[in-house]
Amino acid sequence: MKKFVLPIASILLINTLPAVAAEHEVGQKNKAFTAKELRIKVGDSVKFTNQDPFFHNVYSLSDLKTFDLGSYPKGEFRSVVFDKAGKIPVECAIHPNMYMDIIVEK
Numbered sequence: 001m002k003k004f005v006l007p008i009a010s011i012l013l014i015n016t017l018p019a020v021a022a023e024h025e026v027g028q029k030n031k032a033f034t035a036k037e038l039r040i041k042v043g044d045s046v047k048f049t050n051q052d053p054f055f056h057n058v059y060s061l062s063d064l065k066t067f068d069l070g071s072y073p074k075g076e077f078r079s080v081v082f083d084k085a086g087k088i089p090v091e092c093a094i095h096p097n098m099y100m101d102i103i104v105e106k
């Protein structure tokens with residue numbers, strides 16, 4: 001019995017430490033991002049999940065964070081880490097009306 005005491009204490013200690021980076025989730029549904037604007041902190045990641053029965057793409061031409069996650073079908077996701085503060089427009093190359101802003105705060 002006694003050997004269980006230490007692992008439980010360790011878990012409690014880890015849970016009291018501040019979060020280093022969070023993972024946020026944005027869906028792609030009905031040819032739109034499920035958030036028009038998302039506020040995150042520097043170092044956080046955003047996971048883009050395709051919920052439509054056709055391909056979507058995710059990219060940004062922002063100087064702060066240029067990326068292209070490619071095109072992927074329903075049920076798949078791609079993640080990207082945002083490491084600089086600022087406003088980053090995110091689009092889908094397949095559907096020109098799909099657009100959102102990621103606001104990265106320090």
Ligand SMILES: [Cu+2]
Nearest residue numbers: 056057092095
């Ligand atoms: Cu799309």
